[in-house]
Amino acid sequence: MSAQSASPSRLRSEVPVGSPRWATRRAQWRALGLTDEDLTKPKIAIVNSSSGLAPCFSHLDPIAAAVKRSVEAAGGVAFEIRTVAPTDFIMSAGASGGYVLSSRDLLANDIEAVVEGAQLDGMVCLASCDKTTPGQLMAAARLDVPALILSCGYQSCGTLDTGERVDIEEVFLRAGGLKFGGITFDGLCDLSARAITGPGVCTGMGTANSMHVVAEALGMTLPGSAPVRANSEPMWRAVEASGAAIVGAVLAGRRPRSILTPAAFANAVMAVLAVSGSINCVKHLQAIAREADSEVDVYRLFEKYADTIRPLSAVRPNGEDTIEEFEDAGGALAVLKQLGDALAGEAVTVTGETTGDRVARAVVKDERIIRPLSDPRAGHPTVVVVRGSLAPDTAIVKLSVTEDRPPTFEGTARVFDDALSAIAAIEGGVVRPGDVLVLRGVGPVGTPGMGMASQTVFALNGAGLTEQVAVVTDGQLSGLVNKGIVVGEVSPEGVLPGPLGVVADGDRISIDLRARRADLLVDDAELARRHANRARHQVPGGRSGWLPVYARSVEPLPRGATLRGNDLPTTRP
Structure with missing residues (x-):
């Protein structure tokens, strides 16, 4: 359209034509190369936690660029935004590890500040290390803006001279034996030198891969996209499909709170139990429910389904299977299929289809790796x-x-x-x-x-x-x-x-x-x-800085360790 013409507003990113806000936004965006026609298109945030601090994030910039092209091809306009990039192994060195979990909420606030401040229409979140996925899902639930979680993959690992596989989990575990003669210093150095051979998240069924599975079980990803090898052909196919998916969700008004229903949380809890996922998923799922203003009690759901859902897979460190074998057997979607009638198939997903629709198309390629509910890997919940x-x-x-x-x-x-x-x-x-x-x-x-x-x-x-x-x-x-x-x-x-x-x-x-x-x-x-x-407790830390603010605001773990601002009344456009 021309600078003088007007069109009825259909997107929240559009402001009245001719207004001061419109004029200044137009000036800023034209300086970035956008046209007047672009100003009427869905405006999508590409949420990128790229960082040179750890391999979890080191490959995200090319992915962000490809998502941008995908969004533009689908008729949208993409803006890359950056967030804090929490990584346990690196950032736990300071403040006794206090910056790790607290950065999850900092990341959610990073997203809020930009997406809400700019009134963008949707977002594609590049999911990587442990706290990025829950932080992104928390922001999506809080803002209720159409959102797609894009799993960016797990890293490759190496082998020892003996042919034994070695990954970051093995380094973490074996390091505890150095003081007791369980491993030599040179042996530990050899392990750590070979453990990681490419970008992406840790290779085991730790928090990162567990939360990628959770995102798919919640219906917030493209079907069959978790877990995935970093920089693999399947990952790039999901990247290429992300633009059409998010623009479609925006135009259809498909918001996270219509997806993050009690049925979706039940599916996610069952998926965590089925893959013997990280215990950190419990508080992260509760935090997502809190941000969605949902009454779901995730802890009670885990207690309920622990009676019936047993581990169907045993990916390292839970067993001897590798994450590659798990992916090749069908990944998260195959797990959901093996849940059978226990699955809440009516739960909707970001693409508009139901979880049941997705599962109906899924194929379990190796039932030795992902077993049916009738033949679990163990007789107890994990x-x-x-x-x-x-x-x-x-x-x-x-x-x-x-x-x-x-x-x-x-x-x-x-x-x-x-x-x-x-x-x-x-x-x-x-x-x-x-x-x-x-x-x-x-x-x-x-x-x-x-x-x-x-x-x-x-x-x-x-x-x-x-x-x-x-x-x-x-x-x-x-x-x-x-x-x-x-x-x-x-x-x-x-x-x-x-x-x-x-x-x-x-x-x-x-x-x-x-x-x-x-x-x-x-x-x-x-x-x-x-x-x-007992003496009255004083909140640790000084008056300034992020951690004292976090300590004064954080809720108890059974409420997801979210920040108390969630209890305040909110107004959304």
């Missing part, structure tokens, strides 16, 4: 929500598909308020068989930002104490590897009023995974005395 007097709100235990673990443990508490002290005690022989190592003060408020507890678990493994010492912690556990009985993400966390904060050395703790309970065996009168004498 993501177990526990409660009890030690975890009156919630806690989570991750069980392996193959590892034979005792279903109960009772022992004597050995309490630590930071991970370094706990690791030093393990290395010094202070922690002994029969103990329950309690690591507290590393929750979302206590760190602040939620500290990483996995190093403590791996130190126990390196010391040969995995089956002889249980762990109870309010910290975050890696989605890659957990060994032994580890009760993680205990809520209320230790720095807040609750039983974890008053556990003392010598207390008896009982963990019964059959009953899904974790109990502090201390009488009520003694607990009341401890609570009465």
Whole structure:
């Protein structure tokens, strides 16, 4: 159209022609090469967390450029926007790991600031490392702007001279044995030098690949797009199809909240249980539900479906299968197909078809890798929500598909308020068989930002104490590897009023995974005395900076560890 003509507004990105806002936006966008005709087209954000800090993000720029071409070919206009790029292995070095989970919410806010501020019409989110996918889904649910999650793939890994496969999970686990002679320094260097041979996310069924599966189960991806090898032909096919999918969703008014229904969350929970996914998916799914203003209780869904949904696959580190074998067997869509009648097929997807429609076309190419629900890989759930007097709100235990673990443990508490002290005690022989190592003060408020507890678990493994010492912690556990009985993400966390904060050395703790309970065996009168004498908690950190703001705003884990601003009334165009 000409600068003087007008057209009826059909997109939220369009403003009244001739108004000051229209004139200034037109000036800015014409300077970028856009025409007056472009100003009437769907305006799509390409959400890119590209970063040179880690291989998870190092390949995203060419993908963003290809998505831009795809959007333009479909009749839209694309604007690349950047967000923070959280990566556990690199960013957990500072502030006891507090910048990792908290960056999930920072990423969601990055998206909000640009997409809402500019009133863009839709977005394609380049999903990569652990916190990007949940952060992108949270933003989509919060803004309710048509959105497509595009899985950008997992990395390739190497082999040792023996021919043994080695990946980042193996490096993370074996490093805990260095102090105890389980591996030499040169051997550890060799592992780390060979573990990653290309860009993309970690190769196992850790949080990144688990959340890519979740995104597909929720209906927020193109069908059959997760997991996928980074820079592979299937990944590039999805990139090329992304433009038509998002422009179609915008023109059809297909918004995330029409997709993120209770049925979709049920499918996602069943998918996590079926793939033995990361326990981090629990809080991420709850956070997405909170951002969508949904009443879905994800923790209760995990408790419900743990009775019937068993692991159908066993991808490393849950078993010996590789992520490549899982993808080749049909990936997330094949898992959903194997759920059979348990699947909520009526759930709609970003492309307008139902989940049932997608599943009807899916093919399970190898039932040895992705089994039917009638013939699971194990007879027990692998993501177990526990409660009890030690975890009156919630806690989570991750069980392996193959590892034979005792279903109960009772022992004597050995309490630590930071991970370094706990690791030093393990290395010094202070922690002994029969103990329950309690690591507290590393929750979302206590760190602040939620500290990483996995190093403590791996130190126990390196010391040969995995089956002889249980762990109870309010910290975050890696989605890659957990060994032994580890009760993680205990809520209320230790720095807040609750039983974890008053556990003392010598207390008896009982963990019964059959009953899904974790109990502090201390009488009520003694607990009341401890609570009465406990000093009031002060939020850690100074007055400035992101983490103190996060600590003052973060909700408890059973509410997804989202920020309290979600409770404020909102007005949307």
